[in-house]
Amino acid sequence: MYESVAAEAFSRELLAWYRRGNRDLPWRRSKNPYYIWISEIMLQQTRVDTVIPYFNRFIERFPTVRDLAEAPEEDVLKLWEGLGYYSRARNLQAAAKEIAEKHGGEIPADKAAVSGLKGVGPYTSGAILSIAFNLPEPAVDGNVMRVLSRYFCLEEDIAKPAARVGIEGLARELIPEGAAGDFNQALMELGALVCTPRSPHCLTCPVMEHCAARLSGRQEELPIKTKAKKPKPQHRLAVLIEDANGRVLARQRPEQGLLARLWELPHIEAPLEAWSNDDVAPGWLATTFALEGMNVRTTGFLGDAEHVFSHLHWFVRIWGADRVSFDRAIRDDMAGAAAGLLGEEAVRESAASYERDEQSASEAGELPAGYRWIDREDFERLAWPNLFRKILSEHFSREGDYDQTF
């Protein structure tokens, strides 16, 4: 058990500090559980300033749980475009449907029911229950782990899942009677504004008096957190293909995994040697797309783009291309050629062979599944990862050439 004087002072002073004044945020203007829920999902691993415009657009378009439950998935994804972690959008709508069916369209004030909603974990569950319903549940996020690690000089590695469980127990004990919502928000407010990751503002902190880290001069050392691994580099070749009407060939990503269901330019992974060699890359592109039965020929280098994810670092080289057709015969031929794809020579050879046969390919042809020609209106309606949104925004606005870095 922790020293009760320090613990009681912490809860009392922090709550008073929060109630003297706090940030005016859109989701704080009511206790509408639907607003609280949407905001908490959006705030997962996402800063307040980023979320605000997304939140306002979202509740304007989907004012209630039922509006969200009945919306086309495409619309939900478009409003989520740029926020990241797109499974949140799918889970949100799945949960909305469950709430509409099982709970009459109202967020249940029940721990088991809320915790069972898709996309709602321990943190979000506690946040909804405490903020919307003032139930005495802890809501431990990164802010709270940092603040309590410092105040109580906890030396557990907060990068480990076990640390959150322990801090949750502590946070539960600290909740003042009847003030769970304000107290939990006060903890996060302190972490965001005062007890910041670097250079904490101890001199203006409402709980500095009994803060164990400050008293021992260790506020810059805590919390202890092991470093994350660096994103793995991945080299990708993309093609920008325009048809006679100025439409661009795009495709939709699979339902699961990275950037699920978002739209993108066709692209493939390539070894660094093929990616960076302008003599090899065109053959690699032609050969790989031929495996899908798609006939493309590069016309020239357009530009480079880069995109960093949590665990991946994409280096995307964009090539212009033309002569698109689709033919199952090509795909079947190339499947055989692919068996010999073990080196650059093989790539050149099969691509050249493919070029010779290309005249016999059917010109009309359907496109492979998921592929579409998109015009400017399509571009604006569909959801894209930032990387491709920038490239296509440039393309459709026709400013300059592509010989640049996006």
Next chain:
DNA sequence: AAGCCGGGGAC
């Protein structure tokens, strides 16, 4: 326990 899953702001 570790990996997967975005994007951006602050330093």
Next chain:
DNA sequence: GTCCCAGGCTT
């Protein structure tokens, strides 16, 4: 460049 953010899901 680094860190990390009102985390959750899957294996």
